[in-house]
Amino acid sequence: MSFFLPHVPELPSNLSFDGQVAAITGSNGGLGYEAALQLAQRNIATLILAVRRVDAGQKAKAEILADPIVRKRSTPPKIVVYALDMERPSSIASFADKIYADFSELHILLLNAGLGTLNYVQTPEIHSEQMFQVNFASNVLLGTRLLPLLRATGQRSGTPSHLSLVGSRMARESNTFARKPVAPTINIFDYMNDKARFNGFGRYSDTKMLAALWIAEVAAHVPSSEVIVNGCCPGMTRTGLQSRQPFAVRVLVGAFGVIHRARSAPVGGSVLVNGVSTGKESHGVLVWDMEPKGLEFLQTAEGKRWQKKLWKETLAVTEQWSAGATAEAGLDS
Numbered sequence: 001m002s003f004f005l006p007h008v009p010e011l012p013s014n015l016s017f018d019g020q021v022a023a024i025t026g027s028n029g030g031l032g033y034e035a036a037l038q039l040a041q042r043n044i045a046t047l048i049l050a051v052r053r054v055d056a057g058q059k060a061k062a063e064i065l066a067d068p069i070v071r072k073r074s075t076p077p078k079i080v081v082y083a084l085d086m087e088r089p090s091s092i093a094s095f096a097d098k099i100y101a102d103f104s105e106l107h108i109l110l111l112n113a114g115l116g117t118l119n120y121v122q123t124p125e126i127h128s129e130q131m132f133q134v135n136f137a138s139n140v141l142l143g144t145r146l147l148p149l150l151r152a153t154g155q156r157s158g159t160p161s162h163l164s165l166v167g168s169r170m171a172r173e174s175n176t177f178a179r180k181p182v183a184p185t186i187n188i189f190d191y192m193n194d195k196a197r198f199n200g201f202g203r204y205s206d207t208k209m210l211a212a213l214w215i216a217e218v219a220a221h222v223p224s225s226e227v228i229v230n231g232c233c234p235g236m237t238r239t240g241l242q243s244r245q246p247f248a249v250r251v252l253v254g255a256f257g258v259i260h261r262a263r264s265a266p267v268g269g270s271v272l273v274n275g276v277s278t279g280k281e282s283h284g285v286l287v288w289d290m291e292p293k294g295l296e297f298l299q300t301a302e303g304k305r306w307q308k309k310l311w312k313e314t315l316a317v318t319e320q321w322s323a324g325a326t327a328e329a330g331l332d333s
Contacts (some may be wrong), residue, residue: 005263007234008289011270015277016043016228019140021106021153022050022276025084026113026141028056031166031234034111035276036060040077041069042273046075050084050095050113057081064150086138087111087123087130089321093330096145104277105153108276109146109225110163111139116205132192134209137317139165140214144318147218147227147329154226162276163218167231167286171284171295174209175202178297184305188313190305210310212286213303218282221331231286232275256302 017039018330024039026032027049036047047064049056061079066069070077080096085091099106114135121130128137143163148159176182176199181189192206210233220227275287285294297303315326326332 006289008263008267008271009236011038011273011277015273016263016276017045018043019045020108021046021048022104022110023050023107023146024110024112025050025086025139027051028060028075031061031268032110032112033064033235034265035112035272035314037064037067037070038266038269038318039275039276040064040079041067043073044077047079047080048099048103049081051081051083052083054081054083059148067249080149084113086134086142088125089138090125090143092138092142092145093322096142099146100149102159103149105156106146106149107153107157107161107162109143109150109161110270110272110276110313111143111163111201113139114166114213116204120195120198120200126167127193129193129195129198129203131203132167132207135204136192136210136214137189137314139211140314141318141321141325143218144325144329144331145322147331151226151330156177156267160225160280161227162278163227163229164272165211165215165231165276166272167215167233168204169233169235169286169295170205170210171208173202173205174297175199176206177209177213178303181302181306184309188310189317209295209297213307214296214312214314215286216284216298217307217332224280224283228278228283230270230275230278230282230284230292233286233288234268235263235289237263237265258272261298266326 022039024032024036024045027036028051049057049060058081082095084095115131117131123130123133150163154161159311215229215231222229271289274290282292285292318326
C-alpha cells in the first residue's frame with residue numbers, strides 16, 4: 001500500500017448530467033458543496049441542497065450560480081434549498097415528504113452528511129449516539145425513504161439512478177465489527193448507542209463499516225438496472241469534517257494530512273461525482289478514489305454474518321421510525 005494517496009484522474013470532459021435531478025445532503029460546505037458545484041458545472045438540471053441551516057444553503061446556492069463555468073450555461077440549473085437535520089428522524093421524514101411532493105423524479109441521491117468526534121453526544125430527539133445516528137442510521141432511513149422514487153426514475157428513464165453514500169477505507173480499522181469483533185449476540189443499535197461502550201477513537205471506522213455492510217445488502221435487493229447503490233471513499237481531504245474535534249486533535253489530523261498529502265476539497269468532490277456516475281460494476285461496493293474495490297471483510301464468512309444481522313435489525317428500526325418504508329422500497333423480501 002502506498003504511503004501517499006494515489007493520484008486521482010480528472011473526470012471525463014464529456015461527463016454530463018443534463019436533464020437529471022440530484023439531492024445532496026450536507027451540501028453547504030466541504031465535499032458536499034464541491035460535488036454540488038461540479039454537478040452544476042456539468043449541466044445538472046436540478047440540485048436539491050439538503051442542509052441543517054437554510055441560510056448556509058442559500059449562500060452555497062448563490063456561490064454555485066455565480067461560478068464562472070455555471071454562468072456560461074445556456075440554461076442555469078434550478079437549485080432549491082431544503083432543511084434537513086440528520087440527527088432527527090422527524091426532519092428526515094419531513095424532507096422526504098417534501099421531495100415526493102415537489103418532484104416526480106430523482107436520478108441521484110448523494111448521502112454526504114457525516115461527522116467525526118471523540119465525544120459521546122446524544123441526539124436531541126431519540127437520544128441515540130450522535131455519530132452513529134448521523135453517519136449510519138439516518139443515512140439508512142433517508143436512503144430507504146427515497147429509494148422508491150430512485151427506482152421509479154430508473155425504470156422510466158431506462159438508465160439506472162444512483163444512491164451513493166460517502167464511505168471510507170477507514171472501515172477496515174473497525175475494531176467492533178472487523179478486527180476484534182464483539183459477540184454476535186449483541187443488538188447492534190443498542191450496542192452503538194450505549195455510552196459505556198463508546199470509543200471515540202474507533203467510532204468513525206465502525207460507522208463506516210456499518211455503512212459498507214448496508215450498501216452491500218441493499219444492492220442484493222435492488223437491481224442495478226434500476227438503481228446503482230454504492231459507497232465512495234474520497235480519501236483524506238482538507239475539509240471541515242474534524243471541526244468538532246479538540247484543537248490538539250485538529251492539529252494532529254492536519255499534520256497527518258500534510259504528511260500523507262491530503263486531497264483538496266475539489267479533488268475529493270470529483271471522487272463523489274464519479275461515484276454517482278459509475279456503472280453497474282460499482283453496485284454494492286465501495287469505490288476507492290475512482291475504482292470499485294470493495295472491502296475484503298465483506299467477503300469473509302464473519303463479514304457476511306454481520307451483514308445479515310445488521311440488515312435484519314436495521315429493517316426493524318427503520319419500520320419503527322417510518323412504518324411501511326421498507327416495503328415501499330422493496331427491501332422487505
